[in-house]
Each structure stands twice: as structure tokens, then as C-alpha cells.
Amino acid sequence: MPSGTQTGATPNSRSSSQTDEVSENPLSSPPNGVISSQGNAGDPASKPDQTGNDKTLPLSAGLYLVATPIGNLGDITFRAVDILKRAEIILCEDTRTSGKLLSRFGIKTKRIAYHEHNAEKMRPEIMDRLGKGQAIALISDAGTPLINDPGYKLVRDCQTTGFTVTTAPGACSPIVALILSGLPSDHFFYAGFLPPKSMARQKELTRFAPIPGSLIFLESPKRLAASLRDMADCLGASRPAAVARELTKLFEEIRPGTLGDLASHYDEAGAPKGEVVIVVGPAPAGSDEPSAEDIDTRLRELLQNHRTKEAADILARETGLKKRDLYNRALELGQQDQDK
Template identity: 75%
Template structure:
């Protein structure tokens, strides 16, 4: 007589389609993860219905979500980069707030998500937030997604989260893909400290001014850029941050033609000036300033100028120190004039 199969945790069947989830864990399993896969361990979100009634234990996928705002990360390129949990939330939410309903439609159709979509983006955010607050007040569960990646990164979603927290509505997240982080880890540049700077101004003068704010940050810098402005931005970065500074240009991340080019800022600027605008969305990573490239101490500069003034004219001394340090010739010339004055003059 064949023996009954041993009981144990259910296994995901081979070839299971994305978007399906295994059955509930056996009651004997214990860890620090909430029983509800959509809720944080503090149980601030609870699935409605009788999911915790041991006599029935219905499939949680058929129950509505708890009221609140769910921030759901979506793929940045490859549609396979979405979590089971994200799909489950999108299927069970009352409304999906999309940056662009047509763009999101491709992803949602791929996974059979038929939830109603409403546009929520930079241009209608102020108008839509009162309606969203009203829906949350009526107990609805709303999922917020962007066109690609993690919501709130470079979009107005943070204002919605702020309003939700002010009104006391629950907010949680289903984390996932984010192009700045993917580019950083693929660049090979230091990732222990980094600063996300987003898009730089489109015009050169404003862009250079903005770059001066980031020059002394002790970590890698992360920028987003459009293909048509890439060469100009890299040239300005090379001028303002140092052309020998290591950097990487990442594009088409997670897609078939993914490319990450890591060189100096000077070489990258020259490459894209010659090759023209590349295709795809761009993330630029600029490595931290090395100690040898750091601006020298003012006393060291004075000492070097005094030494050179013994054998060179003022302008020549200033030019030499400018080459050695990358500092402006005019500032060094004025300082050299002061140092060359007789003591007490």
C-alpha cells in the first residue's frame, strides 16, 4: 500500500507562472515575518475578512487588502523583475495610481492585473491628492506605481506619502528595482557612501553652478541624464569635478543591450562627444574624489607659491600652481601678488 506523502511546507510547482503565490505556510512555521505577506511585522496593516479564523482559513489572495497606500516598485526594463508580492498587491488593490496608465498597461497586462488605473503624475498631483485622500478615508486600498522602478524616486509621490501620514492613513511599500542603485552596483565604483542628485539643469551655466555643490561630497554621485544632453553634462562634470575622476555611464539597464562604460570623466566626455547621443535612459555615476585630487590646504598653496616666486615671475608662479592643483589662475595670481608684497607694506 503506498504511503501518504510526508507533510511539510508547500513547494512552488515547477514552471509556476509569475504572479502566483504558494499556499499559506503551516501554522508551525515561526519567524519574525508577519503571517500576512502584505503586512509589516508590527501588524499596522491587517488583511480584512476572516483570514485569521482557524476554522475556515480562506485563500488570502481572495480577500481585500487593508485600507492604505501601497508603494509598489515595478521593473526598470526587464518585465520579469517584479516580485510575487507586488503582483498580488496590484491585483487586490481597489485602485492603481499610475504615472502613465498606458505605459503601466503593458506590465499589468503581462501579469493579468485588471485593477482600475488612475493617472497620478507631476502635472495633476495637486488636483488628485484630495480625491485620493477621500478614497483612503472611505477605506480603499490604493497602490502607487511609477513608469519604472521605485515610486517617489524623482517623482512627486513623496507629497502624497506626507499627506497620508499627516491624515493618519497607513503607508507601506513593496520594494524592488531602482535604476540608481542598479547602476551604482554595476559601476564598480565605491558604494559605501553615495549621494543621489537626480537630473542636472539643462543649461550649461546652471549645470556648472549646481555641480559645484557636489564637488566636496565624500562619496559617489548619482545623476540621471537624457541621451541628448549626456555629452554636454559629462564635459561640465569633467570641468567642475575633475577630468581624471572615475565615472560610469549606465544605460538600457536590465535590457538586452545593457551597457555600463567606466572610465575617467574626461574620457567619457570625449567618447560621447564623438559618438553622439546613445539610446536608452541614462544613469551617470561619478566616483568619490581621491585624496590626491582633493583641493590642497591654503597653507600648502601659499608655501608652494612662495617657493616658486623665488625663481619665477608672479604670473608664471600662478600658472604653475594652477596646473598642479586645478585652481583658478586669477585667484592664484591675486594671492601671489599679496605674498610678494614686502612684509608690513
């Protein structure tokens, strides 16, 4: 899945000059001997091989969802490496991108591309392989597979058919960003990527506004400032948030602030490097019953960039108040401002 950004792992950590490549780390390699996987605990094939040959015992048949690092190679698990070595094939988003990671750990398992553009065509072949008793691993370019990546339909088909599905969990940029944001994590909603066009983006944001929890978004650096402006507009400029980038890499950065302040910062600073995760905190307690003064202030904010009907619709979604009442009040405010 798309990675987040930044780390500051150990003093020996190094990040590649390319922000989308994994970083070296002295803890990257598993120790001598096998730390074995997987499958059903009672299956002999899932027990450690004491011979030191990690290819002696095959994996039990099934689909293995394996998380990979989002930046720092030291975040791969010994179990993940073992599964990837023992699997008969590895399904990758991009075989070249995954090849760099697999080569680093001496994994020579055959790679097959599996992504959103070929998933429909590939699934029957994968199901056929599983039916013949093969062990198949599924990874994404970075992070936990199926999070913003294809794969859930394959899992569903395996469950329907009765094939074993298990996972070797690991790094996941939305969760990493959430726990580093300093924002409430007891309730949260992962929204993935927002639409690239402002109007469609604002429409989506108004749907998310009433959710009683932190909101997590992935975003392109070049659209970061525009998205933050739309968030400030639709969710409230004073709403707490954090922008996380370069997660687990050498130049990891977590920038907290209000949506309004963050939008202003990136308007001036320009697009940052690396992939970005935005975490937006819940609306302040009691915001479901705003005062008349708060309503007027928010309506005036919205009317600066929206038509009266749109402003009323956005605020209705934010507060749960009747759209017609807000529309009429917006008309009154507009008239008052004209009379001044």
C-alpha cells in the first residue's frame, strides 16, 4: 500500500536519495537459523525447521497476506521473510519494485504481477494454483496489502472456496501516522485518497464531516495544499490535524496544527517530498450543537468560496441542522453584509 513517510530509526539508518525506496538498516537481516511461519499451528509444515535449511519444509497450502516495510527495511518481520522464501509464488503490485526488497533479503521466489488492472484476469489462475495445493504470498509495493490496494476480492473468493487465508502483519502507514499525530485514536475512519478535483473532493469531505472520530487520508504532495484548503473549508479551519511524511525514514516529519494553519504553511512552503498521510482530529466536543454566533461565523466563512446553497449543504452535514434553515440564514447574512 502507499507508504507514509519518515523515520528516524537508528543513528546508522540511511534513506535513499529516492524517497520511494526503502532505507538500509543494520537490523534488516534475520539472524542465522529459521524463524518459521505460519499456517495452522498444528500443521507440521508451519513448525520451525531445525536443520537451518529454510526450504526443507514447505508452507501449507493457502493465501498468505504479507506486510512489507513502508520505508525502513528493519521493519520487515522475520516471519514475513520466512514466508516469502517458502512460498511457491509471490503476487506483487510491481514485480520490479518488490524485486529490490526481495533481493535485499535473498528471496528468490518467483514473482507474478497482481494489481488492479489485471486482477480480474489473474484471479482464476491464482484460485487454480491454490486448488493444486500451492502456498501463495500476496504483498504490496509497501505496507500492508489490501489497504488501498487490490486483493479483497481474492480473499473473499478464497474464503468462499474454503482455502486457508492468513497474514503476517506489519507496517501500515495510516496507523503509523495516527499514533504519531497526537490526535485521538479511540475512534478513527480511514478514507484513503480523496478525488483530485476540488469540487469532488469537497463533496467527499462533507460526507466525512459528521464522523465522530479522527479521519485519515492519503494525499499526493502536489495536491497537499489544495486538499488542506478544502479540508479547512469543509471540516473547519480550527479543526486539529497533522501532516505526516517520510514515515519510518531518515527525514520523518510530523507537523501538527489546525487545518487552516497547515493549509497556509503548505501554500507558502510548496509541495513537500515523499508520500503524505493527513490525520484530522474529531470535531470539538459539543460542536453538534453550535451557538447562533458559531453558525453565522461558519456560514460567512463558507460563503467566501461557495454559493449560498452549497454553503448551507456543507454546514448541514457538519452540524446535522436543517439545510433549509441554514439556507435562509445565509441569505439573511448576505443581505446584512450588503447593507453595511
